[in-house]
Amino acid sequence: MRAQKKQLSDVIPLPASVRPAPAATFTIISGTTVSAAAEAAAVAGHLASALGLEVAAGGDIRLVVDGSLEPEGYRLEITSSAVTLAGGTPQGLFWGVQTLLQLGGPELPGGVIEDAPRYPYRGAMLDLARHFFSVQEVRAHIDLLVQFKINHLHLHLTDDQGWRLEIPGWPRLTEVSGGAGTGVDGTGPGFLTLAEYADLNAYAAERFVTIVPEIDMPGHVNAAQLAYPELTADGQPVSQRTDAEVGYSSLVAGKEETYAFVEDVIKTVCDVTPGPYLHIGGDECLSTPSEDYRTFLARVLPLPGKYGKRAIGWHEIAAADLPETAVVHYWRPEADEPNVTRAAAAGRQIIMSPADRTYLDMKYDAETHLGLDWAGLLGVRQSYDWDPADRLPGVGEEALLGVEAPLWSETLRTLADVQYLTLPRLPAVAEVGWSPRGSRDWDSFRTRLAAFGPRWDAAGIAYHRSTEIDWP
Numbered sequence: 129m130r131a132q133k134k135q136l137s138d139v140i141p142l143p144a145s146v147r148p149a150p151a152a153t154f155t156i157i158s159g160t161t162v163s164a165a166a167e168a169a170a171v172a173g174h175l176a177s178a179l180g181l182e183v184a185a186g187g188d189i190r191l192v193v194d195g196s197l198e199p200e201g202y203r204l205e206i207t208s209s210a211v212t213l214a215g216g217t218p219q220g221l222f223w224g225v226q227t228l229l230q231l232g233g234p235e236l237p238g239g240v241i242e243d244a245p246r247y248p249y250r251g252a253m254l255d256l257a258r259h260f261f262s263v264q265e266v267r268a269h270i271d272l273l274v275q276f277k278i279n280h281l282h283l284h285l286t287d288d289q290g291w292r293l294e295i296p297g298w299p300r301l302t303e304v305s306g307g308a309g310t311g312v313d314g315t316g317p318g319f320l321t322l323a324e325y326a327d328l329n330a331y332a333a334e335r336f337v338t339i340v341p342e343i344d345m346p347g348h349v350n351a352a353q354l355a356y357p358e359l360t361a362d363g364q365p366v367s368q369r370t371d372a373e374v375g376y377s378s379l380v381a382g383k384e385e386t387y388a389f390v391e392d393v394i395k396t397v398c399d400v401t402p403g404p405y406l407h408i409g410g411d412e413c414l415s416t417p418s419e420d421y422r423t424f425l426a427r428v429l430p431l432p433g434k435y436g437k438r439a440i441g442w443h444e445i446a447a448a449d450l451p452e453t454a455v456v457h458y459w460r461p462e463a464d465e466p467n468v469t470r471a472a473a474a475g476r477q478i479i480m481s482p483a484d485r486t487y488l489d490m491k492y493d494a495e496t497h498l499g500l501d502w503a504g505l506l507g508v509r510q511s512y513d514w515d516p517a518d519r520l521p522g523v524g525e526e527a528l529l530g531v532e533a534p535l536w537s538e539t540l541r542t543l544a545d546v547q548y549l550t551l552p553r554l555p556a557v558a559e560v561g562w563s564p565r566g567s568r569d570w571d572s573f574r575t576r577l578a579a580f581g582p583r584w585d586a587a588g589i590a591y592h593r594s595t596e597i598d599w600p
């Protein structure tokens with residue numbers, strides 16, 4: 129059966145401007161070629177291999193970089209004789225390629241798309257600490273995310289259960305806490321060597337994705353304390369924990385060993401991370417006295433800056449004095465967080481991840497066999513029908529760096545589990561982060577989303593067939 133011809137607007141996230149020319153259609157045939165200016169060669173290669181075409185001079189599908197466009201913006205023109213794609217930078221071009229690939233083929237609908245993102249930070253998070261995912265699996269996940277123009281992948285690398293990044297000088301972190309049985313319920317093992325971490329960063333960079341590493345502190349540190357008992361208050365060993373409790377472990381604010389460890393780790397991670405951010409966690413420090421929490425952060429929040437990065441922290445950090453460049457990552461579902469409002473008023477940028485809208489580990493409905501429900505059930509419409517600039521008092525558009533959809537892995541075991549919770553809610557959050565606010569519409573979104581079902585079926589992707597969508 130022949131696929132129905134796409135409309136020019138059948139794209140997620142919805143482009144900023146779509147002007148169809150319904151009389152025109154460009155048909156990709158086996159002799160169609162892709163051509164590109166030198167600075168667009170890598171992106172052209174990506175497009176050609178996705179479509180099974182050759183790159184050749186004077187091609188019918190032409191890729192150019194046009195510095196007058198926004199860096200992540202692009203302009204796509206489809207006529208009956210040619211396809212011209214211009215990007216503000218190779219990254220903008222790459223997003224234009226994602227649009228082109230969604231429009232399918234062999235028949236491409238005629239017209240012009242002019243597009244650019246609403247926010248510069250459009251993120252997804254994957255928790256490698258509660259369950260480790262291999263380099264291969266994370267690569268596959270990146271391939272999925274970029275289709276929806278997600279440009280940051282936040283990796284939660286450490287927690288009470290496991291420590292998932294090699295730190296030279298502290299070998300027991302990964303020998304002990306990256307070993308067998310360190311995932312929730314004793315699954316595991318796994319950690320990234322520095323070479324594997326570099327490989328992942330390179331793979332992400334080739335797809336214009338920035339890796340944001342997170343080393344969670346001062347709480348969520350049982351795995352570090354298991355490996356190095358000198359990091360506990362009394363220096364006594366702790367026992368291994370693979371349950372899903374939170375809030376019981378803490379680094380000790382009044383001990384110099386703490387800061388020697390923390391600075392070494394932060395320096396190492398900054399040195400091996402090409403992206404501009406280091407996420408220092410800071411969430412759920414229920415066993416850290418609040419005075420100690422502030423003391424700890426006063427010493428630790430400047431460290432990413434010392435090693436050339438911008439600090440991000442979960443929004444609890446807004447209780448402390450924040451460096452000017454620090455980014456506050458809002459997550460708890462409460463509709464009012466006075467410290468976050470205060471930080472925004474003082475000029476700090478905010479990333480929005482309200483758990484009741486963006487937490488991909490929340491169950492879709494009561495029957496969902498994976499995930500948690502502490503922030504409520506999270507259907508597709510719930511993840512789509514909200515606006516980041518309306519979420520918190522005093523935190524409007526100009527305070528926002530962007531949005532992120534976190535996926536915590538307590539209940540996950542396989543890449544199929546990741547995909548099941550990611551699709552189709554990640555496309556909803558991706559559209560929230562990319563498309564102009566006034567253009568978003570649930571009925572339009574659910575119709576466009578339905579068309580992805582057959583494609584995911586064909587690719588063997590285990591997505592959730594939500595009853596909110598009329599899948600074909």
Ligand code: TNX
Binds near residue numbers: 489536537
């Ligand atoms: C809260 S969100 C946490 C994580 C859990 C998650 C489960 C956040 C900053 N902390 O430790 O994994 O809930 O949904």
